[in-house]
Structures are given as structure tokens and as C-alpha cells.
Amino acid sequence: MSAKLGRLxxxxxxxxxxxxxxxxxxxxxxxxxxxxxxxxxxxxxxxxARWNLDIDGGKLIWVEGKNSQTQQTIYYYNLLSGKKLLVTKTQYSDVDPALSGNYVLWGERSSYQSPSQINGYFMITRQKGTIDPYPANQGSPDYAGGYAVWLDSRYGGFINIMMKDTKTGKSYLFHQSGTSDKLSPTISGGYV
Structure with a gap:
């Protein structure tokens, strides 16, 4: 289970x-x-400066700023081995990492004018990819049991929760809302 500790x-x-x-x-x-x-x-x-810490078992992940808040790096640390690994680095922003088992998810803005997209990294194969390539702002991801959830703006405003079944590759609208009261969706044990 991913224990979202919020912004640090x-x-x-x-x-x-x-x-x-x-x-x-x-x-x-x-x-x-x-x-x-x-x-x-x-x-x-x-x-x-470091923020957005997440922990799962003996594994940590966090965002680090280099010289400014705009150039950000996400690091992974294994407490058992003592190894620190660079997960991703961008000139613009890497935010809200979520860690579950051997999966890391985060929001990434690859250019100044591009929307933030949810990316994932599988620690075992060291493969990185976009979770849902739809060109809408995406953020605040979480992952558990083969499902990813995140905030998404494709249906108007940054207020809707999307879900992806990583086994089938299918993404769908989990919850649509007309209010901005959705902040950081979390998933665990079949509950969102």
C-alpha cells in the first residue's frame, strides 16, 4: 500500500x-x-530542498530541486541495500511521486507549454512510460494492485479521477465532478 505523506x-x-x-x-x-x-x-x-516523500515497506521516493523549483529530480532509495537511484529528471517539473512495490508513478511536464502527464517506472525492468497519453493535465497519481488512479482535466477542470487497469491497458473515467474538491486520489485493497 502506498502511504501518501503529502507535500514535504x-x-x-x-x-x-x-x-x-x-x-x-x-x-x-x-x-x-x-x-x-x-x-x-x-x-x-x-x-x-526535498518534498513529496512516499514510502512503501523499505523503499522511499522523493522529489529534489536543483538550483530552483523548476528543475526537479525524482530519487528512489532502498533502505535494505542503501542504494539511491535516479528515477527521472526534467528541466520543468516532476511532481507527486507514488511508490507501490516495484512501481513508481509521477506527474511530469516535459516542456514549458505541455500538459503534465502521468509517467510510470518499473524498477525491475527499468522501463519508463506514459500511463495515459491523452493530452490533458494529469497529476497526484497513486498505484496499487495493478490499478493507477490520478487527477485529470480532460473532461473540464482538474477535478476528475481517472483509473487505468495496467493489466488490460484500459483507462477510464472513475469519477467526474463539477467541483474542485478532489485533491489526491489514493487506491488500496480495491478501494479508491
Whole structure:
């Protein structure tokens, strides 16, 4: 399951693997005491801005800005092997990566005037491709169980949720809306 952690803006990406027990002292309900045990590991140690972290098991993915927010790179990190892998890099924007198993999805704008498209990368074969080539703005993807979901503007506004069955290759409108209350669709265990 992909645990979408939303937008993060941090200067030093780190992961704390821990078990946390909370104990509230008597008479001080607003005070919490944290007892933490585990391994704290710094994955990066420079001052580069990082955001849009996603985690699945022992795997991490995030967006990194180079010199500005416009030149962005998506990195994958395996906690077990300690290996960092460049997934994609563009002059314009790579946003909202989603990680599930060996699949990575993200929104990518390949040129200044092009719409953002959902791209995917399969870690085992190292193959990259467009999830749905329709020329509409697409973003906020998620992936689970052979299905990708994302926000899409092809039916008016950036307010509709599309779904693709990656086994059959068929994409279809999952939910059409006249309001802008759809933000980041998530899929897990047959639920969107």
C-alpha cells in the first residue's frame, strides 16, 4: 500500500524506524512524553530542498530541486541495500511521486507549454512510460494492485479521477465532478 505523506519541504531527508509509546503525565493532558526506540538513519546530508516523500515497506521516493523549483529530480532509495537511484529528471517539473512495490508513478511536464502527464517506472525492468497519453493535465497519481488512479482535466477542470487497469491497458473515467474538491486520489485493497 502506498502511504501518501503529502507535500514535504525538508532540507535533510531522514527516516526514523521506530516504535513509539505515548504516555501522558497525570494532570497534564496536553503534554506528551515520547519513548522512541529504533534506528535513525540520515539518507541525505546536504541542504537540498526535498518534498513529496512516499514510502512503501523499505523503499522511499522523493522529489529534489536543483538550483530552483523548476528543475526537479525524482530519487528512489532502498533502505535494505542503501542504494539511491535516479528515477527521472526534467528541466520543468516532476511532481507527486507514488511508490507501490516495484512501481513508481509521477506527474511530469516535459516542456514549458505541455500538459503534465502521468509517467510510470518499473524498477525491475527499468522501463519508463506514459500511463495515459491523452493530452490533458494529469497529476497526484497513486498505484496499487495493478490499478493507477490520478487527477485529470480532460473532461473540464482538474477535478476528475481517472483509473487505468495496467493489466488490460484500459483507462477510464472513475469519477467526474463539477467541483474542485478532489485533491489526491489514493487506491488500496480495491478501494479508491
Amino acid at each position: 519541504s525538508v532540507y535533510s531527508l531522514f527516516l526514523a524506524i521506530f516504535v513509539c509509546a505515548l504516555a501522558a503525565p497525570a494532570g497534564a493532558a496536553e503534554t506528551l512524553d515520547y519513548i522512541v526506540a529504533g534506528d535513525l538513519r540520515f539518507i541525505t546530508d546536504d541542504n537540498m
